[in-house]
Amino acid sequence: MVHVRVCREYIEKCLKIRNKQGNIVPFKMNGPQGRLYDQIKELRAQGIPVRIIVLKARQMGFSTLIEAIIFWAAATARNVAGLVMAHQDDATSNIFGMAKRYYDYLPDRLKPMQRASNARELLFASPTGSKGKQRGLDSSIRVSTAGGHGVGRSFTIKVAHLSEFAFWPGDKRDTLAGIMQAVPDEPNTMVFIESTANGYDEFKDIWDNAVSAWERGERDGWCPFFAAWWQMEEYRRPVPPGFVRTAEEEELVRLYDLDDEQLAWRRWCIKINCGGDLDLFRQEYPACPDEAFIASGSCIFDQTAIAAWRQVIKTRAAVTGMSQVYSGRTENRGRFVYEYDGLTVSGITWEPCADGEITIYKRPVEGVPYVIGADTAGDSGTAWSDFFAAHVLDNTSGEQVAVLHGKMDEDVFARQIYCLGMY
Known part of the structure; x- marks a missing residue:
């Protein structure tokens, strides 16, 4: 060749x-x-x-x-x-x-x-x-x-x-x-x-x-x-007189170092090519990978804010050097193993593993209240087409201290959340 x-x-x-x-x-x-x-x-x-x-x-x-x-x-x-x-x-x-x-x-x-x-x-x-x-x-x-x-x-x-x-x-x-x-x-x-x-x-x-x-x-x-759309050289237009950035555009400038000609093209494209539909623009012309999937799926939250926070999260390292309650080991990613008799979960043990669905960012502190929010996988007609997810937050500061993200059966998801709560 x-x-x-x-x-x-x-x-x-x-x-x-x-x-x-x-x-x-x-x-x-x-x-x-x-x-x-x-x-x-x-x-x-x-x-x-x-x-x-x-x-x-x-x-x-x-x-x-x-x-x-x-x-x-x-x-x-x-x-x-x-x-x-x-x-x-x-x-x-x-x-x-x-x-x-x-x-x-x-x-x-x-x-x-x-x-x-x-x-x-x-x-x-x-x-x-x-x-x-x-x-x-x-x-x-x-x-x-x-x-x-x-x-x-x-x-x-x-x-x-x-x-x-x-x-x-x-x-x-x-x-x-x-x-x-x-x-x-x-x-x-x-x-x-x-x-x-x-x-x-x-x-x-x-x-x-x-x-x-x-x-x-x-x-x-x-x-x-x-x-991303902003990496395309031709996606820019002359800046019209009286152009003033919106708060959303200021955030885009902060995230991606855009200039006003790029923002002017973005406004034009949303209006002309996308019929004024911002979600359609984000799907067809995403600024980052997360935005592409969020916009083309179903989401009620502000997608620019989500994309911005995802960039922040990527800079956070998971906690190291922590002592696990059940195993005494220090790894922060893994899953819980347990015994289940059809009614109760017992013998809970933390099992560190590189492909685990759970990541712990900060070990629990005695006396601090925590809250877990969970979301089951959507049903798109395809088995395991989406992820199960759960987030553990410090209920006093709002800080995320652990996350569960993976594909599994519903009953396994429920028991993993139970184990997180017991942890």
Whole structure:
């Protein structure tokens, strides 16, 4: 395969795109596209199979870039099978149209031999009936719409683009599992899941797990990549006369160092593109990952405030050096084990473990009252589609001292809360 350093040069010097004005122009990566490309390059340089999940704002060009990378892979090397899958037929056709355009405008000297293609496949192979000694690459790019049966199970996939995964119909997990079984665990393979958020669903589960694993230093799974609206260079407008920031905008400036031209674009986009619906703007153009999922789910609380507090919480370290009441050990993350006879819980013991659902930030102080608030997982029709959560607060100061967050059966959740109360 062509060396990774050549890929960007190939894309920007050889491929053409249709820009937002409808003109055919050379592909020049914008800022967010360049960041994603650099992440891909880093993984490949380390010999790690590329598995990237992209949480995005609208109109940032990630589908265009990913399709360009898949085209580069298939059009420059032998035996590369690419798969493109989107949530709807028109989206699938639109993405596939990018690949066909790349080929149509490719310099003749770089065009691989092409066998008669159709609306579902670009096949870079010797034309039917060809008798020359030169043979084609035997590489291809196939497209499919999510929801079909057995997609991706009949051939080995080297590169895959799974677009708007959060909006796929049917059993997303089963479809994804079938595709991933067809992708070898090899460094020269690439799989991209990209999507805007769509509430608390399978896409969020994969995203959350990827973020947690990445923070633990694990590099053998999905790499999370997020691009906020304010990272897009063109998302700014001239500041109108008499412009005065609102309190919410001042908070956004504090969090993300925005300028007034970006805020002016935000106001315009909310009014014109989102019909005045702030929640829709936050879903389609999130400022941070948390905002994307909060806005696209159901939430009655102010989302900017939630996002701000999440940033504060991330800077807090969990308590260390604490003595556990039941085991005498010092680890702060784990779960409770106990005996249960169908009526009562007894023999409660704290069991430290890295994958525990409970994190204790501050050990209990005798005589201080505490309160626990709990929220069961929502019912979206999919087993364990959401998380169970509980928070322990110091009832005098309001300080959060412990949290439970995980997926489990309802009865287990209830008993873990009971154990927290007894702790």
